[in-house]
Amino acid sequence: MNSDKIHKLEKFNIKIEDRRIFIRLGYGTSSGNVNDQTKKIVLKAKNKLPSLLQPTAVFKILDYEETNKHPIFKDAKKVALCICTIGIGLEEASSKLLEKNEILDGLILDTLGSEAAEDVARQTDKYIANIAKEMGLWPSKRFSPGYSIWDIQDQAYLFNILPAEDIGVRLTDSFMMVPRKSVSFRINFYEDKNKTSRSFS
Amino acid sequence: MNKPVLFEKMKSAVIEGNKHEAEFLAQNAVENKMELNEVIEKGYIPGIQKAGDLWESGEYFLPELISSAECMTSAMKILQPELEKAGLSTKSLGKVVIGTIEGDIHDIGKNLVASMLAANGFEITDLGANVKLEKFISKSQEINADFICLSSLLTTTMVGQKKLITMLKDKKLFGHIKVMVGGAPVNSQWARDIGADGYAENAMTAVSAAKKLI
Numbered sequence: 001m002n003s004d005k006i007h008k009l010e011k012f013n014i015k016i017e018d019r020r021i022f023i024r025l026g027y028g029t030s031s032g033n034v035n036d037q038t039k040k041i042v043l044k045a046k047n048k049l050p051s052l053l054q055p056t057a058v059f060k061i062l063d064y065e066e067t068n069k070h071p072i073f074k075d076a077k078k079v080a081l082c083i084c085t086i087g088i089g090l091e092e093a094s095s096k097l098l099e100k101n102e103i104l105d106g107l108i109l110d111t112l113g114s115e116a117a118e119d120v121a122r123q124t125d126k127y128i129a130n131i132a133k134e135m136g137l138w139p140s141k142r143f144s145p146g147y148s149i150w151d152i153q154d155q156a157y158l159f160n161i162l163p164a165e166d167i168g169v170r171l172t173d174s175f176m177m178v179p180r181k182s183v184s185f186r187i188n189f190y191e192d193k194n195k196t197s198r199s200f201s
Numbered sequence: 202m203n204k205p206v207l208f209e210k211m212k213s214a215v216i217e218g219n220k221h222e223a224e225f226l227a228q229n230a231v232e233n234k235m236e237l238n239e240v241i242e243k244g245y246i247p248g249i250q251k252a253g254d255l256w257e258s259g260e261y262f263l264p265e266l267i268s269s270a271e272c273m274t275s276a277m278k279i280l281q282p283e284l285e286k287a288g289l290s291t292k293s294l295g296k297v298v299i300g301t302i303e304g305d306i307h308d309i310g311k312n313l314v315a316s317m318l319a320a321n322g323f324e325i326t327d328l329g330a331n332v333k334l335e336k337f338i339s340k341s342q343e344i345n346a347d348f349i350c351l352s353s354l355l356t357t358t359m360v361g362q363k364k365l366i367t368m369l370k371d372k373k374l375f376g377h378i379k380v381m382v383g384g385a386p387v388n389s390q391w392a393r394d395i396g397a398d399g400y401a402e403n404a405m406t407a408v409s410a411a412k413k414l415i
Contacts, residue, residue, distance in 0.1 A: 025262065025263055025264055026262050026263040026264075027262050027264075033262060034262075035264070035265060037218060037264070037268065038264040038265075041264075094309075098309075098312050101271055101274050101275060101278075102271070103267050103270065103271050103312070103313070103316050104264055104267045104268055104271060106309075106312075107263075107264075107267060107309060107313065108264075110309050146355075152355070152357055172304075172306060172331075173304070174303075174304030174305065174306075174355075174357065174358065175357075176304070176305070176306050176307075176355075178306065180306060180307060
């Protein structure tokens with residue numbers, strides 16, 4: 001029996017550093033390389049963000065015994081499973097720009113979307129890690145299906161446990177998430193601090 | 202304004218990523234009944250070539266290159282229909298069918314490649330994302346394509362690149378239709394292993410790789 005309730009987060013204060021966008025656009029770490037036109041488009045796109053983002057996350061915390069006991073959950077006392085997204089609005093806006101041959105605007109908006117999705121995942125990760133600490137447990141870093149020994153097909157397990165449709169996320173036959181700017185992950189909660197590589201400063 | 206000055210302005214508009222200027226000059230060329238193939242060859246193409254050179258020398262980054270490609274495409278949207286009306290055609294470097302393989306819904310990288318190839322004189326048929334392998338082949342046969350460009354962001358879908366080459370071999374089309382592959386998990390070793398004709402790490406190298414295969 002799954003003991004924990006479904007948690008849903010809807011209040012996010014998305015913060016995107018220009019530096020991260022410029023790195024993703026290939027400028028490297030020196031912002032001196034960035035031309036004025038690109039800076040202007042980034043600013044314009046950032047101003048559009050509030051109307052394009054619908055950041056939400058759902059997660060659930062399971063006892064190890066309630067999981068499918070996949071090796072990636074080994075030694076965990078509890079496991080948090082999570083799906084988060086920025087919604088479909090930004091993707092649609094970006095696609096429209098690309099169709100209109102406004103390729104750079106579309107690319108920059110898409111890049112902002114990737115960073116926004118990452119920020120939602122980061123904030124949710126932090127929220128879950130705090131729950132682990134309140135339980136007196138040590139949270140692992142977050143890991144997503146498709147990385148390490150966790151096969152991409154295990155997305156289906158997360159989507160079986162979590163009501164992804166409540167936040168507008170679905171899984172394709174090839175285990176991709178729609179909207180694309182979505183992140184799924186798990187965090188193991190350990191009794192032994194030495195089991196996690198997460199840093200606690 | 203004499204032709205060399207005008208051509209220089211067109212070239213500069215593309216290099217600087219000034220879309221309005223590129224469109225304005227193209228419209229002017231049409232209205233002044235200039236020889237449009239000459240306009241393209243002496244005005245706009247040198248601009249996109251120079252942008253590519255600046256990228257190769259490290260002076261331009263991806264956004265500048267995309268801006269230049271956008272200018273080129275915008276100008277061509279004005280010039281091409283006029284050429285067609287006059288029963289003329291632009292010089293095409295080759296017909297390309299491009300898409301992201303079935304199972305993969307990511308397409309921003311593929312879109313950039315398509316945009317850069319189009320700006321550099323290739324005729325693009327973009328099948329979009331999540332495209333069945335059979336569709337790549339049937340469309341290529343239908344339009345008599347020179348290249349198929351296959352993008353894949355995932356290790357789970359990159360195997361489709363290998364499968365498509367096998368399918369082309371089975372249909373005795375391999376060699377007639379060249380295959381270029383790319384995408385985040387793809388590298389030159391993989392391209393060689395599966396027998397692809399070309400590999401591109403990014404949108405700009407896709408142009409040079411495609412030109413090599415002509």
